[in-house]
Amino acid sequence: MANNKSAEKRIEITKRNRLQNRFYKSSVKTLIKVFLKDLESYKLSQDLKDKEKVQKILSSVYSLIDKGSKKSVFHKNTAARKKSQLSGYLKSAE
Template identity: 30%
Template structure:
């Protein structure tokens, strides 16, 4: 167990950040799933910019790797174009 005040604070702040990152990551995964499940081109085109923005934010904050974000964006772009 931590003995210093600063270490206790670090534990609390890390937990808060972990929960926030987990929430954002899960929300983005659900949005990606919804975009992939979309069968209407118009619906997919409306969702696409929002999902791309979410993925970019995760990559910017190092929640996901930048290459993973790039691969996701590429695959989603191809999916929307193919509809």
């Protein structure tokens, strides 16, 4: 239990940051799973519509990773590694 006002404020800030971090991390994980699932369907079909769908999902994953990196949810090297892996997956499917 907090004994003074600044300790109470730190508890609130920690709670806010934890929720923000959890949102970004879980959203990125979910979008990556969606991306990989759609990438598999694109590998099988080689359809132009599927490729556009995969690229759209990839751009949204990139956006979320960059926003998380800007807010210090992800380290900049971790964000770069995730983005590089995803683009590598897409290149191998083509």
